[in-house]
Structures are given as structure tokens and as C-alpha cells.
Amino acid sequence: MMLVRAYLAPSAIEGLGVFSHDHIKAGEAIWRFDPRFDQLIERTVVAESDERTRAFLERYSYEMATFPDHYVLDADEGRFMNHSETPNCDFTAPDVGYALVDIPAGTELTCDYREFTTGELEMQPPRHHVGAHANGAVR
DSSP states (O other), X not given: OBSSOEEEEEOSSSSEEEEXXXXXXXXXXXXXXXXXXXXXXXXXXXHHSOHHHHHHXXXXXXXXXXXXXXXEEOSSGGGGOEEOSSOSEEXXXXXXXXXXXXXXXXXXXXXXXXXXXXXXXXXXXXXXXXXXXXXXXXX
């Protein structure tokens, strides 16, 4: 669950991204796993889901060493945080993320997916076509 005010906006990295609403200080906690809202989904549920549901879960949920038999699905904007080789957030702790640097308001929050996922890092093709109609025409 995001601990800072954030919003979704077009990202230069991929489709949509999570952006800070306010200035965030280096070292400030920005996200924490909250079992009241964030979901733990058993691996068997994902495997047995219909194709559309499985595709959604494979994109937005992730494995976390703390819960080896489950996938984690963030309840809020956190599920849209994009990967970066030079992230501004640290997710090496399994249940909390911190700002690595001072992050000005309006900046995209990024993380290195390898810090909290298990297994091989697999990037998927873009899903969100920001500014485009369903038929592909740009607004």
C-alpha cells in the first residue's frame, strides 16, 4: 500500500507510471505491504484462472520471498510502478519500500524489480495505450 500520496500519469518508461504528489525525502518509507488491502493470491488460483484473469495477475502481481506459495497484488497505484536500472526507490526489504534520494513532487517513482521478485525478470509488452482510442487512433 502506498504510504505517500501518488497518482497515475503517462510514463516515458512504459504506459502508465506512479508519480509523487508531494516532495519525498530520501529514506522516507513510500510503500508497505498491508495485508488489510494488498492481496496474497495462492499460486494455484493464478494457474487455474481463465486466460484474461491470469494475464492480469501475471502483469500486476509478483512473487515475494516472504510468501513463497503466493503472488502479491498491490491494492493501489503501487501495481503501476515501473522498473528502472537506476531506480529512485529501494525495495530490498521484503515488506517496505524507501526513497533512495529526495524525490520532487511530480516525479515518477521507480524501482528495480529484481530487488523484491524471485525468479527471472521477465518484461511484458505495453498494456496501456495512454492517449489512444481502443481502435488505435490517437486522441
